[in-house]
Amino acid sequence: xxxxxxxxxxxxxxxxxxxxxxxxxxxxxxxxxxxxxxxxxxxxxxxxxxxxxxxxxxxxxxxxxxxxxxxxxxxxxxxxxxxxxxxxxxxxxxxxxxxxxxxxxxxxxxxxxxxxxxxxxxxxxxxxxxxxxxxxxxxxxxxxxxxxxxxxxxxxxxxxxxxxxxxxxxxxxxxxxxxxxxxxxxxxxxx
Ligand code: GRF
Numbered sequence: 001x002x003x004x005x006x007x008x009x010x011x012x013x014x015x016x017x018x019x020x021x022x023x024x025x026x027x028x029x030x031x032x033x034x035x036x037x038x039x040x041x042x043x044x045x046x047x048x049x050x051x052x053x054x055x056x057x058x059x060x061x062x063x064x065x066x067x068x069x070x071x072x073x074x075x076x077x078x079x080x081x082x083x084x085x086x087x088x089x090x091x092x093x094x095x096x097x098x099x100x101x102x103x104x105x106x107x108x109x110x111x112x113x114x115x116x117x118x119x120x121x122x123x124x125x126x127x128x129x130x131x132x133x134x135x136x137x138x139x140x141x142x143x144x145x146x147x148x149x150x151x152x153x154x155x156x157x158x159x160x161x162x163x164x165x166x167x168x169x170x171x172x173x174x175x176x177x178x179x180x181x182x183x184x185x186x187x188x189x190x191x
Contacts, residue, residue: 003029003187006077008085009036011119013043014172015083015104015179020050022180029187033075037062037087065092072096079190081183082141086118091143101141102186104179106171108153109137113146123164123171132158134167136174138182152182 005023007016016034023030034047034054047054053075061067069092072080082089082103089101105113107122112134117125126134135155140148154177156170 003078004032004076005029005079005081006033007031007081007083009043009083010038010086011041011084013046015175016043017046018176019081019180033077059087063090069096079187089141094143099140103139103141104175105137105146108135109146115145123167126167127164134158134171136171154178
């Protein structure tokens with residue numbers, strides 16, 4: 001039986017798209033469930049297009065073990081990938097999925113992480129500090145923002161003419177390049 005991946009996302013889901021495509025007709029795993037705390041998130045449209053179960057859950061439902069755990073069980077989820085999911089993961093979920101929840105962050109943690117550091121704010125801060133390098137981090141999730149053990153990082157050089165938008169684009173390219181592959185490696189390592 002292939003492993004079953006759930007993706008949690010709050011936005012467009014371009015990373016989710018890469019993960020879905022990577023695991024389409026893949027012998028090891030497939031994406032079975034996409035959950036979003038934003039009813040209008042484009043990631044839910046992507047789910048529909050790929051005929052994957054996509055659901056909006058309220059923040060209260062995400063925080064309710066009696067709601068969330070049975071849902072994940074129904075889809076036999078054994079790996080959760082956060083892809084632009086903007087809520088803190090509750091302790092009960094971290095306990096239920098040890099080393100089985102991954103997050104991607106659009107900077108080189110531990111720099112530019114923590115509460116409120118998401119999306120364009122990250123790239124704006126990198127820009128404001130005249131950084132010459134940025135990158136992305138894939139890490140295990142614990143119950144603090146962006147603090148779990150780092151699994152993989154990759155860097156990209158920045159030029160003085162790079163606006164925050166250009167930085168965001170460069171970093172997103174790296175994310176798309178690596179996230180699905182790293183998820184695959186972690187699943188293999190957990191077997
Ligand atoms: C990515 O930059 C990811 O690192 C961050 O949110 C963004 C999500 O982009 N956590 P997308 O929804 O996957 O397009």
